[in-house]
Amino acid sequence: MSIQTQFEEELQRRGFSFSIDTESGRHAVKIGGERILVRLDNLQRDVASDGDIDRVARFVDAVVASVGLSEAQVSANQLYWCLEPSDYEEPANYRVAISGCVDRVLVHLSTDGQLVTWVTPLILDSLRLSEADAGAKAFSNLGRAMREATVESQDIDGVQLGYLATSLPFKASLILAPNFREVVGVVLGWPLMAVVPDRDFLYIWAARHTDFIGRVGNVVVREYSQAPYPISTEVYEITDKTIRAIGEFPKVDSNSS
Numbered sequence: 001m002s003i004q005t006q007f008e009e010e011l012q013r014r015g016f017s018f019s020i021d022t023e024s025g026r027h028a029v030k031i032g033g034e035r036i037l038v039r040l041d042n043l044q045r046d047v048a049s050d051g052d053i054d055r056v057a058r059f060v061d062a063v064v065a066s067v068g069l070s071e072a073q074v075s076a077n078q079l080y081w082c083l084e085p086s087d088y089e090e091p092a093n094y095r096v097a098i099s100g101c102v103d104r105v106l107v108h109l110s111t112d113g114q115l116v117t118w119v120t121p122l123i124l125d126s127l128r129l130s131e132a133d134a135g136a137k138a139f140s141n142l143g144r145a146m147r148e149a150t151v152e153s154q155d156i157d158g159v160q161l162g163y164l165a166t167s168l169p170f171k172a173s174l175i176l177a178p179n180f181r182e183v184v185g186v187v188l189g190w191p192l193m194a195v196v197p198d199r200d201f202l203y204i205w206a207a208r209h210t211d212f213i214g215r216v217g218n219v220v221v222r223e224y225s226q227a228p229y230p231i232s233t234e235v236y237e238i239t240d241k242t243i244r245a246i247g248e249f250p251k252v253d254s255n256s257s
């Protein structure tokens with residue numbers, strides 16, 4: 001049974017009506033008087049990676065929860081900036097370009113760390129925050145997560161390859177933390193290079209080791225092609241002034257044999 005069929009049967013079991021949106025091909029689900037467009041790509045990749053069929057029911061739980069997010073469930077302490085690809089058919093309300101194919105998007109993370117919701121004007125209204133204040137709070141919360149993270153590294157032929165241990169489900173976004181240099185720079189040096197093929201994948205190393213870029217290419221492309229939440233195959237240079245893409249590994253053609 002396909003993931004699409006299981007998803008549709010789960011909706012029907014819960015009494016939710018749906019149709020297929022003619023323009024986008026996505027499922028249009030009617031929940032609580034709202035029409036929600038749902039794409040199944042990430043769910044299909046998740047199930048393909050671990051075979052956990054129960055993900056379908058949990059995915060529907062998340063869709064329903066995102067619609068029913070109440071004022072009591074929303075907290076300014078759970079606002080973050082999250083790296084997202086910029087090619088969504090319906091872009092986020094609050095986003096800032098990082099590169100030609102990646103944005104930082106204002107999100108709300110549920111207190112159990114399971115549900116990542118793009119922030120809407122309605123959420124900001126419930127928090128009584130302006131866009132600027134919400135963005136500042138999101139940076140502050142990333143800083144808190146960065147302080148709580150552990151920086152680990154491995155010597156690869158004289159290059160310290162770094163990665164982070166954190167409870168944040170989108171660790172790649174920690175490169176945006178205002179104290180990133182303060183925490184990571186003392187271990188790996190400064191400025192840095194980084195790759196973020198997936199929302200929860202981050203490699204970092206000292207920018208002076210430019211030749212090391214080629215060493216991570218295969219890993220980046222593989223992770224990107226298999227990730228449930230892919231971001232980019234770009235390589236980023238992180239300095240005091242900016243985060244900029246300096247190159248990109250060729251993506252695997254999913255249509256090739």
